[in-house]
Amino acid sequence: MRLKLGKRAADAALSAFEAQVCVHARAAYNLARYLMGNEDEAKDVVQEAFLRAYRAFDRYENRNALAWILAIVRNVSYSALQRRRAGPDAVSFDEQLHTDSTIGSDTPFVTPEAQLDRQQSAACLRDLIARLPIEFREVIVLRELEDLSYREIAQILAIPTGTVMSRLARGRSWLRTLAADEGAEDAL
Amino acid sequence: MHCKDIRAQLNAYLDGELDAGAAPALEAHVATCALCGAELRSLRQLQHSIRTEGHWPLPNGLEASLRQTLHSAAETEQMAQGKAALLGDWRGILVGLAAGLVLGVVFYLLLMQPVREGNGLVDRVVALHVQSQLADHLVDVASSDRHQVKPWFQGRVDYSVPVHNLADQGFPLLGGRIDYLDGRNVAALVFGHRRHRINLFVWPATESAARIPETTNRRGYRLIARAAQGLEFLAVSDLNGEELEHFLRLYLEYGT
Numbered sequence: 001m002r003l004k005l006g007k008r009a010a011d012a013a014l015s016a017f018e019a020q021v022c023v024h025a026r027a028a029y030n031l032a033r034y035l036m037g038n039e040d041e042a043k044d045v046v047q048e049a050f051l052r053a054y055r056a057f058d059r060y061e062n063r064n065a066l067a068w069i070l071a072i073v074r075n076v077s078y079s080a081l082q083r084r085r086a087g088p089d090a091v092s093f094d095e096q097l098h099t100d101s102t103i104g105s106d107t108p109f110v111t112p113e114a115q116l117d118r119q120q121s122a123a124c125l126r127d128l129i130a131r132l133p134i135e136f137r138e139v140i141v142l143r144e145l146e147d148l149s150y151r152e153i154a155q156i157l158a159i160p161t162g163t164v165m166s167r168l169a170r171g172r173s174w175l176r177t178l179a180a181d182e183g184a185e186d187a188l
Numbered sequence: 189m190h191c192k193d194i195r196a197q198l199n200a201y202l203d204g205e206l207d208a209g210a211a212p213a214l215e216a217h218v219a220t221c222a223l224c225g226a227e228l229r230s231l232r233q234l235q236h237s238i239r240t241e242g243h244w245p246l247p248n249g250l251e252a253s254l255r256q257t258l259h260s261a262a263e264t265e266q267m268a269q270g271k272a273a274l275l276g277d278w279r280g281i282l283v284g285l286a287a288g289l290v291l292g293v294v295f296y297l298l299l300m301q302p303v304r305e306g307n308g309l310v311d312r313v314v315a316l317h318v319q320s321q322l323a324d325h326l327v328d329v330a331s332s333d334r335h336q337v338k339p340w341f342q343g344r345v346d347y348s349v350p351v352h353n354l355a356d357q358g359f360p361l362l363g364g365r366i367d368y369l370d371g372r373n374v375a376a377l378v379f380g381h382r383r384h385r386i387n388l389f390v391w392p393a394t395e396s397a398a399r400i401p402e403t404t405n406r407r408g409y410r411l412i413a414r415a416a417q418g419l420e421f422l423a424v425s426d427l428n429g430e431e432l433e434h435f436l437r438l439y440l441e442y443g444t
Contacts, residue, residue: 009308012315014262016407018255019318020426025254026246033244043250047257054258055265061405063428122241129242143203144238150205169199172234 017057020065022050027066027146028073034141035077037130045080049073067148071156074138081134128178136171143168191217194224202231309370314406316367317387317424320378327363327378337364341375347392349375350417352442359386359435379435386425386435393420403429416440 028049032042049072053060060068129137142153143164150161157164194217200206201214218225329340338351344366353361358381365376367389374391393415400413400422410432411424423436 009311009315010262010266012311012318013407014258015318016314016409017258020408022251022254022258025251026243029246029250030244039247042244043247046250047254050254051257051261054261057407060408063408065408125237125241126244129238140238141242144235145242150200150203165200165203165205168203172199172231176230176234 013057017054021053021057021069024066024069025050028069030145031070031073031138031141032077034129034137035074035134036080041080045073045076049076052076064152066146067152067156070142070146074156128175128182131178132171132174136167136174139164139167140171140175191221191224194218194221195227198224198228198231202228202235309400310404310406310411312369313389313411313422313424314409316369316376317409320365320376320385320387328365330363332361334361337361337377340364345373345375347419349377349390350419351377352439354379354435354438354442357438359438381427381431381435384425384427386423386427386432388439389422389424391420393418412436414440
């Protein structure tokens with residue numbers, strides 16, 4: 001009897017988790033991808049973050065599932081980055097940046113030209129964001145791509161909202177400088 | 189105002205985070221100062237580009253493998269819990285035998301049992317609430333007319349269910365349903381509030397009703413229990429606590 005109840009409760013927990021938290025998989029991956037700098041590690045981070053979130057879901061009382069899962073993604077990413085720095089073959093170069101996802105080098109001519117232009121400019125823009133130091137990169141991603149408020153970002157990063165604003169301002173002006181240096185203003 | 193002060197506020201303005209009081213002065217300045225105006229346009233352009241082109245697409249298969257990971261984690265957890273429960277029972281029995289004290293048995297019956305069943309009930313209520321939304325089995329009788337919903341319950345439950353439509357207060361009645369809970373058929377009323385759903389379970393107050401805490405949070409859902417009019421009311425929703433309290437208070441005070 002109790003085991004039956006346990007199973008039903010566990011199914012309900014999983015359904016609730018999927019309905020409230022898994023819907024943010026896209027946002028979670030996007031943040032992880034920007035923090036880790038490559039697709040493989042970002043995927044691992046997302047898996048681990050959702051597993052951690054699921055195990056903590058019993059104690060979850062927060063109303064803001066998006067901010068909650070992004071905070072966990074950020075923690076897991078930072079731990080992974082630390083391990084990477086401590087590792088023997090520290091990789092700082094983002095090898096996959098130019099090869100993975102939308103502009104695979106083997107498929108440039110199958111898409112219509114307009115589409116290709118757009119994809120290249122998107123890749124170029126993501127490349128620029130990737131070159132920002134991490135503390136500026138993460139506020140840009142949280143603000144512009146996940147549309148979080150200064151307060152939500154401040155909570156996730158455990159910094160004052162004033163710092164969120166100044167990092168955003170610096171990050172944005174940095175991005176424009178990078179774009180100008182690259183002659184890539186049209187990416188913006 | 190100096191351009192320097194304006195520049196310091198442009199980012200907050202762009203993000204909609206500038207004090208409402210400060211915005212008109214900034215807008216007036218930007219309208220007349222060519223340099224600050226250009227700066228704002230450039231920031232807007234950058235924001236637009238990031239928002240439209242900055243997202244990394246979700247890799248194929250990631251969502252599926254995520255689901256897989258979570259399902260196997262859930263299964264492992266269930267098995268672990270099953271073992272823990274058995275172990276817990278054995279320990280209870282051994283302690284009971286060794287001590288042989290009536291006190292122990294009394295303690296067990298009075299204290300442990302209600303807590304466990306109360307938790308079971310909470311889990312069950314959350315499960316019903318989730319199911320009602322996922323399985324598209326929100327209501328058996330879909331109507332916002334209380335004169336239609338109330339009679340529907342007659343003959344289905346052996347008590348009179350007070351049905352009110354709180355549409356004017358922002359909680360429209362969506363319908364009713366019968367659920368099996370705590371060993372009996374109970375009435376479940378469904379209300380909407382913005383895009384949220386509230387399930388209100390109603391059944392006759394018994395001794396067992398005292399087992400449910402007044403407010404409980406479980407997996408992001410909130411449950412509020414109240415005894416009134418000889419009945420037990422249990423509201424569950426993903427609304428925030430104040431709103432759910434407000435709803436239940438309105439409901440219980442309806443017509444008084």
